[in-house]
Each structure stands twice: as C-alpha cells, then as structure tokens.
Amino acid sequence: MPELPEVEVVRAGLAPAVTGARIVAAEVRDPRALKRHLPLGLDGLPFDDGLGGHSVTLPVEAGLSRSADFERRVTGLRLAAPQRRGKFMWIPVANPNGGAPGSALLAHLGMSGQLLLRSLEAPDDRHVRVRLWIEHPEHGDLRLDFADQRLFGSLALDALVEAAGGGAIPSQARHIARDPLDPLFDDIGFIAALRSRSAGVKKLLLDQGLVSGVGNIYADEALWRARLHPETAGTSVGPRKARELLAALRDVFAKALAEGGTSFDAQYVNVNGQAGYFAHSLNAYGRTGQPCPRCGGPIRRIVIGGRSSHFCSRCQKRGSAPRSRTSV
Numbered sequence: 001m002p003e004l005p006e007v008e009v010v011r012a013g014l015a016p017a018v019t020g021a022r023i024v025a026a027e028v029r030d031p032r033a034l035k036r037h038l039p040l041g042l043d044g045l046p047f048d049d050g051l052g053g054h055s056v057t058l059p060v061e062a063g064l065s066r067s068a069d070f071e072r073r074v075t076g077l078r079l080a081a082p083q084r085r086g087k088f089m090w091i092p093v094a095n096p097n098g099g100a101p102g103s104a105l106l107a108h109l110g111m112s113g114q115l116l117l118r119s120l121e122a123p124d125d126r127h128v129r130v131r132l133w134i135e136h137p138e139h140g141d142l143r144l145d146f147a148d149q150r151l152f153g154s155l156a157l158d159a160l161v162e163a164a165g166g167g168a169i170p171s172q173a174r175h176i177a178r179d180p181l182d183p184l185f186d187d188i189g190f191i192a193a194l195r196s197r198s199a200g201v202k203k204l205l206l207d208q209g210l211v212s213g214v215g216n217i218y219a220d221e222a223l224w225r226a227r228l229h230p231e232t233a234g235t236s237v238g239p240r241k242a243r244e245l246l247a248a249l250r251d252v253f254a255k256a257l258a259e260g261g262t263s264f265d266a267q268y269v270n271v272n273g274q275a276g277y278f279a280h281s282l283n284a285y286g287r288t289g290q291p292c293p294r295c296g297g298p299i300r301r302i303v304i305g306g307r308s309s310h311f312c313s314r315c316q317k318r319g320s321a322p323r324s325r326t327s328v
C-alpha cells in the first residue's frame with residue numbers, strides 16, 4: 001500500500017501540471033472508484049445512501065447517479081496546488097472570487113491506486129477507472145488518469161473543513177493525525193501519547209489517529225533503525241528511545257522520498273508511470289532469513305494483527321509487550 005513517501009512523490013509530480021489547470025471533461029469508467037464520493041440530492045445536500053459508499057446507482061428521487069454526479073460537478077473546476085496529509089492527498093478547488101477553497105478533489109490510493117499524467121494521444125493505461133481531461137495555461141492539454149487494479153482506492157469531491165492547528169482538510173480526512181514531515185507535527189504530544197499506551201509499538205505506528213503516513217514498510221524500517229522490537233509496549237519505551245524512533249521515521253521517509261518511494265511491483269508508480277527504487281535500501285522489511293545489515297543476526301518475520309513484521313532477532317530485543325502473535 002502506498003505510504004507517505006509514495007503519496008508525496010505523486011503529489012509533487014502532479015503539482016506543476018494541475019495547479020491552475022481547469023477540468024474540461026470527466027469520464028467515470030468504473031463507479032466503484034467513487035466509493036468515497038457522496039452525491040448531492042435534489043436539495044443540494046450530500047445524499048447518504050446508507051450502504052457505506054458501495055451503491056452504484058442511487059434512487060431516482062435522490063438525484064443523479066454517483067458517476068453522473070461526479071462528472072457534472074468536477075467539469076469546469078479550476079484546481080489549486082495539491083496537498084497531502086499522511087496517505088491522503090487532495091487538490092483544492094480554486095475559488096473564482098479569491099476566497100478560501102470550499103471543496104477539493106480527494107484521492108486515496110488504497111492498495112494499488114495510481115494518478116497518471118498523460119498526453120491526450122497516449123495509449124490507455126491498464127485499469128483506468130476515472131479519466132479527467134485538463135487544460136493548463138502553460139502546459140496545455142493533458143489527461144489525468146486514475147487507475148486502480150484492486151479497487152481499494154477512490155476519488156471524491158469533498159468539502160473542506162477547518163483543520164486543528166490551522167488550514168483546511170477534506171472532511172473525510174479530518175480524523176487523520178498530522179505526519180512527521182508536517183511542520184505543525186507535535187513531537188512532544190506524539191511521544192507522550194506513544195508512551196502512555198500499552199499496545200506494541202508497531203501497532204501504535206500504524207494508528208493513523210496517532211501519526212499518519214506510516215504503513216508496514218516504513219514502520220519496520222524505523223523500528224530497525226531505532227533498535228526496537230515491534231512488540232515492545234509503548235509504556236516500555238523511554239523518552240530518549242521515543243525521540244530516536246521519531247527521528248528514525250523522519251530519516252527513513254526522507255531517504256525514501258529521495259529515491260522515489262518503494263516499488264515491489266507495478267502497482268506503485270509515480271505520475272509518469274515510473275517505479276521508485278527505495279526497495280533496494282530496505283534493511284528489515286521483506287528480508288526474512290537474511291543477515292541484518294548492522295549486526296549479521298537473522299531477520300525474522302512475525303505476524304502481528306494480521307500484518308507481517310520484520311526485525312533483527314539480535315539487535316532488536318523484545319521489551320514488555322502483548323504476547324498474542326504468530327511466529328513465521
């Protein structure tokens with residue numbers, strides 16, 4: 001699943017082409033890619049179909065279908081600079097009157113979602129679910145394709161709401177904590193919250209309400225750098241070690257960003273369809289049975305909460321932590 005570095009690479013790649021661009025046409029090829037999009041009813045208010053966003057066609061009295069509603073409402077919109085928090089990315093809709101944007105095109109890449117910039121005559125990419133045609137005052141006419149093989153990702157037009165600490169964020173992402181690269185990230189608050197919880201530190205890093213943008217890959221890599229066993233209880237992590245862990249998260253994010261993210265297959269690519277190469281720099285994730293690059297001990301894999309965790313059995317000693325897990 002794309003994590004913070006991969007989403008940031010996509011955001012940065014989109015920025016020059018979409019900032020100031022206008023959507024001239026839209027085509028929804030697969031309504032399942034709009035499961036986060038909430039259509040408007042006849043009263044102009046969002047229509048809740050009560051089905052968790054999986055209904056393809058709304059009742060006639062509710063207004064337009066999900067696809068038609070999305071196509072109608074995005075066509076003609078002028079886009080501002082794309083933004084990101086954790087794994088969520090959005091493109092605010094520029095306010096023609098110069099005020100603050102009131103809505104945004106929200107994108108969540110899920111497991112295999114891709115946002116691809118293409119020339120108008122470029123051949124189709126595989127698994128294109130939604131296509132936007134955009135025109136930019138400097139870069140001309142382009143296609144923006146949302147492709148998603150596994151259909152866990154989505155696009156939506158969502159209202160912007162005030163974010164804690166300032167700024168605006170799509171309403172569907174307001175529960176997401178700031179990420180460690182955010183200038184407003186609260187280091188002291190994060191460390192205190194981590195140390196107050198008895199759950200294993202790997203589970204805490206994956207809690208998007210505590211810190212966003214961290215998934216399996218970068219959690220394992222940060223824990224390896226900080227020499228922490230993934231099942232060490234948060235309450236057993238001292239202040240210095242918690243600061244080391246936060247620094248390790250930032251370091252591994254920075255290195256991954258410099259290398260274009262992590263690609264194990266064609267499911268994650270940047271906006272030009274190119275893969276990242278941070279996978280060659282991994283020290284723990286996916287290296288079961290191989291020697292630790294630091295001490296030579298074997299890298300082990302265990303399953304915690306249904307997710308694989310990789311760590312060095314020699315230099316990441318286990319502290320106090322929950323005992324329920326499966327060794328592999």
